[in-house]
Amino acid sequence: MTPSAREKILVLGEDSADLSNLVQSLELQFQVEVPRNFESGVQSLQTENFQAILVSGPQEALLKTFLEVDGLLDQLPDGLALLDSDLKILWSNERLLQLTSNTESLDGQNFYQVFGTPEILGPDYSPFNTALGQGVCARSQLRIGEKTYYEVQACPVLRSTETAPQLLLVVIRDVSTEVLHKQKLDAVYHAGVDLGDLSPQEVLEMTVQDRIDLLKSKILHYTEDLLEFETVEIRLVDKKTKTLESLLSVGMEEDAERRLLFAQPDGYGVTGFVASTGKSYLCEDTENDPLYLPGAPGAHSSLTVPLILHDEIIGTFNVESPQKGAFDETDLQFLELFSREVAIALNTLELLVAEKVTTVTESTERILKEVVGPVDGILNDAAWILERYIGHEPSVAERLQHILKHTREIKQMIQRVGESIAPQTTYNPMSYREEHPSLRGKRVLVVDSDSSVRGAAHELLGRYGCEVETAHHGDEALLMVRSFHYDVVIADIRLPDMTGYECFEKLLEIHPHLAVILMTGFGYDPSHSIVKARQRGLKSVLYKPFRLDQLLAELENAVSPPAKVNE
Structure with missing residues (x-):
């Protein structure tokens, strides 16, 4: 087919003799347009119809033109x-x-x-x-x-x-942002490994405070060098009081460090809000944020995230900056990730310390378990001898009193040594006694022919700070009560030498206001000791096997002073 003379061709290329010769030959049959530059050619393509486009020139030049x-x-x-x-x-x-x-x-x-x-x-x-x-x-x-x-x-x-x-x-x-982001993620992971690198051997060789200080120094190192935050405050939630206790504070105002904060959403700033809700909080402008309480000198923005372990809020991690809007969602993400590692490290340290505490406590209780029997035997025999020498040989009686005093001190010294070795932590078994402060130091006499009951009394009540002594039968109990002071007597109703009622009656003859608790197994009371004793004023009864909380409740009622009646 012979092309029409009116058909248009667009010719692109660098101005040269070759291009001029090409155009001249084409003009014999076509209407040829040669734009002055590539941009003009593009404009022509948008406004006119061309049957063909011809590109001429070296490949490098053509590629450059297209690019x-x-x-x-x-x-x-x-x-x-x-x-x-x-x-x-x-x-x-x-x-x-x-x-x-x-x-x-x-x-x-x-x-x-x-x-x-x-x-x-x-x-x-x-x-x-x-x-x-x-x-x-x-x-x-x-x-x-x-x-x-x-x-x-x-x-x-x-x-x-x-x-x-x-x-x-x-x-x-x-790709700097993506690469640095990944590097930071990897660094946070390795920081977590380092924070959690707590071996039992290290805990045994270092004091608990030394180990805590080392962990704090690691947290501070990674906060400053990895996350590049210069101001930091970490607080931990006290489970009982909900107060936020300071663990680590760098760059904060002294008043802010000492400020009493609670894990509550209102009234205790951003930290209290985060600790109570478990939600991170980004404060972009401290001057216009109603939740913010002054922290670091000249701070204009802050970022606070919760420390969470197994869905439980254990504390808060707060950083601040003198610049407004200094933190963004990326900072929030990294601080949350790092805070998870901090929470795990704190828990690891607590568990290792708890393991050490448990070992010390078990050792202390094992020693006491072996000691209490012979100590009670000495007290029983000393009471028997003391009763017979009173009024006859004053010097012997005085010596016996010294023996009794030193014998009791043996148990107390073992207990005190155990307490001094075991640091106080939330997992410390020795902290049981803090739950029932009214029992601490109370002297309890347990009267039962069953050695397992006497041993359990020492073990259970001793945890709460009670000074427990035991007797095998009624006469031994009466001797003990005549010789020594007791706040409470717990006696079984079935003793080898007398009934529970008889023991109760004779104890009141010695000390009319002595608190007495009677015990019975499964409610079995063939001699009706409990009924008779209730008629004489008995207020407390324990049914074996009794629960620990029932035992503690009855003891607390027994040692508590009677309520005053309003006149």
Whole structure:
């Protein structure tokens, strides 16, 4: 088919004699338009209809022309470059100038040199050679300085007449944010491993306070160097009182450190809110935030996250900055991640200390268990001898009193040594006595022929600070009560030598106001001791096997002073 003379052809190319000759030959049959530049050609394509577009010139020039189409590639967020086989830049977009901090054209310069000879991190350590030699796209990562990372992808540009490429189209993307983010995540993980690196042997060799101080120093190190926060405050929730006790404070006002805070949503600032709700709080402007309470000097923004362990809020982690809006969601994410590791490390330390405490407590109780029987035997025998020497041999009686005093001190000294070795923690078994302070120091006499009952009385009541002594039968109990002072007597109703009622009656004859509790197994009372004793004023009865809380409740009622009646 012969083309119409009115058909239009758009001719693109660099101005040259060859282009002029081509245009002259085409004008014999077509209407030819040669724009003054590529942009004009694009405009013509938008307003006119062309039957064909003819591009003329060297391949490198043509590629450069296409890459510069209407300046669109300068708007891309990634850097672009066209390289020859010697890695010299033939063309680059505006973004590459920005990435390399250059203001003048990069044409003719070596690609690596414009980046200041960066470190090649892989995975392909020679991506340009791979692309040129194998004719495939290759990828690598470059590092410039400490915190700048670029991902480079090189793809070959193949000529139709050649099997080996001579040109590379390179895409350069700034991946610093992604790389640093991943590095920080990895660093937080390793920080958690370091924080939790607490061996039982270390805990045994160091005091608890020394170990806590070491953990605090590690937390501070990672807070400052890894998270790059200079001001930090960590508070822990007291489970009983809900107060927020300071564990670590750096850069805070002295008044802020001493401030009494509770885990409540209102009235106790951001820290109280976070500790009560378990929600992180980002304060962008302290001057206009109603929850914020002054903390660090000149602070204008703060970030507070909860310390959470097994869905339980155990404390708060707070950082502050003198700049408004200094923290963003990324800071929030990293502080939350780090706080999880801190919570786990604190729990690990607490458990290891608790293990040490438990070992000490078990050893103390084991020693006491072996000692209390012989000690009670000495007290029983001494009471029997003392009763017979009173009024006859004063010096012997005095010596016996000294023996009794020192014998009682044996148990007290063992208990005190155990308390001094075992640090006070939330897991400390010796903290039982703090739950029932009214029992601490109360002297209790337990009368029962069953050795297991006497042993259990020492073990259970001793935990709560009671000074427990025991008797095997009624006469022994009466001797003890005549010789020594007791706050409470707990007696079984079935004694080898008398009934519970008889024992109760004789005890009151010795001390009319002595508190007495009778025990019976499964409510069995063939002699009706409990009924008779109730008629004489007995107030407390325990039914074996009794629960510990019932025993403690009856004891507390027995040692508590009677309520005053309003006149």
